[in-house]
Amino acid sequence: MHFQLTEDQRALQAGLREVLTRHEPDWAELAEVGLFTLRVPEERDGIGLGLPEAVLAFEEAGRALVRGPLVGTELAATLGRGTAEFVAVPARGPLLVPHLPELSCLLLRERDGSVTVVPAGAIHARPARAVDPQRPLWELTGPPPEGERCTDAEAARLTAEGTLLTAALQCGLAARALAEAVRHAGRREQFGQPIGAFQAVQHLCADMLARAELARVAVYAAAVSADAEEIAGAKLLADEAAVHNARDCLQVHGGMGFTWEAPVHLLLKRAWAWEQAVADRDSCLDALAGHL
């Protein structure tokens, strides 16, 4: 057992972090660096890597708060399809599709667990006022059009992998929120010293690190085992880490954190969005309870 990144995995991680944090990449650049074809076999012009590498890449995308239909497009690439969103029919509320005009298809997961591939052009929807300004939403105005139904095995695979990749995005976001909080706490002075010297602030940051670390290791392990139960647990912990860390990051930023000028609100809004994406908290918990 050697549960650490390999040299190649470290290189992949470092390379992507460099590309994604230098400037905000456009969609063509993301495709260029292979974000969506990491797991596509080499004979189909992909990179031919595995789930752990995809998880590392998506962790970096989450850290950089990359916008766009990332998870669905990566999954669709394994099916030989183009730009896609993975959308699960929610337990309550309307069916919302992010980035609809950019999509070629929708991977739609019904409440019974089945997944259909729906052509995006056939969807009737109107724009909704999204809380996350970088993740525009469209609300369906009628029932979703007929699509191509995946086999049960394929549906289970897409759901598990989509859940895991979303969890990886959240891990990156959680780590970013921690880094922003620590940077601010080290610079902002009050009462003649950096606020990071106050134990109350230190303990907020320490809890953020503990959440981010536990979630990251859970996501890596789930990527290695590809076990559905472990994936559900990893998503749960990653959502908790992202949402709580973004929330604590806002708290550390004080009044500035509540303004539009500080970018902290974008972290929290995206964490909320990804928390509901693919498998939400209740569905993860019910899946886990089913194994107990």
Place this chain on the structure above:
Amino acid sequence: MQLQDTPAEADFRRRLREWLGKTLPELPPPPDPSDWPGRRAFDTQWQRRLFDAGYAGIHWPVDAGGRGASPSEHLIFLEETEHAGAPYVGASFVGLLHAGPTIAAEGSPDQRARFLPPILRGDEIWCQGFSEPGAGSDLAALRTKAVRDGDSYVVSGSKIWTSHAEVADWCELLVRTDPDAPKHKGITWLAMNMDAPGVTVRPLRTLAGTTEFAELFLDEVRIPVANRVGEENDGWRVTMVTLSFERGTAFASEAVACRREVRELARVARAEGAWDDLELRRALAALSAEFAALWRLVQWNVSEASADGVPGAGGSVFKLRFSEARQRLYDLAARVVGADALVEGAWTAQRLQGLSYTIAAGTSQIQRNIVAQRILGLPKGR
């Protein structure tokens, strides 16, 4: 990045599992928790069996008499013994996980020959004389003083929270040998015989009603200079060498135990009807995910330590999350068993015992300070 056993590890696991399957049915029933001599006898018999089978000091170096197992094999040992329901290390804890490795790393050849074999065989039990009434989290503030007198140190003071003191043969004792030096500099590590004149043991009763640990009173106890491990005034460094290693795996088998306890609690919940409560069922599910992840964190930390040889501060992250999750588990158990939570029983005993987890081995607040300052690099307050 992989979680599979190597062929050698798989072979080790298989042999260990076979041995446990054969050996555990031969063990006598476990003693009553209040019967200290009985507990000592049980724990030392178990250690002797491990020794005879070649499993004593599994992670100790071969030249110290151990098996020289890799950190991964040590984890396999902890995982398999817990799965099989084997006894805990019990009274041998300090000897095997702390005093022994300290002497192996820092002791003289004579000290290694004198002290290590009896620990491995289960013949001698050690206790830890570190904390004092005025030196808990701030351990380096300890005041028990040792004054050199010829070939001896004359030691006076008191120690507290000393587990197994009632049945221990030896105590790893930290004393202040230079009262004028900065507080981390004037400390020395001594091996004290618990039968020495001037040593008084007063058991402390915990809120669980048991006597898990004791207070030690030291009144001009003479300890030979030959029992000093490391140099005079260098005891803090000697202690830190082994303390960080202890944190890496100290709770590993308990993390395995907690995963089993969550499943057991789910079984109880089904039997008691509590499983129909959606909120409670989901709370149990969340805990199962957390313990599974904590076990992965142990594997991650151990792999990291075996890669660069030094355990990281990851032990603090584990301790913080594990101790709090485990307390939540027993609080949840109280909801599952309902009114029975107010009657003494196994789950209630665990719930009471669990109150110590966020205090012992460094409080959660101290762990957060460590994480914030050593990992995140936040400044120390004035």
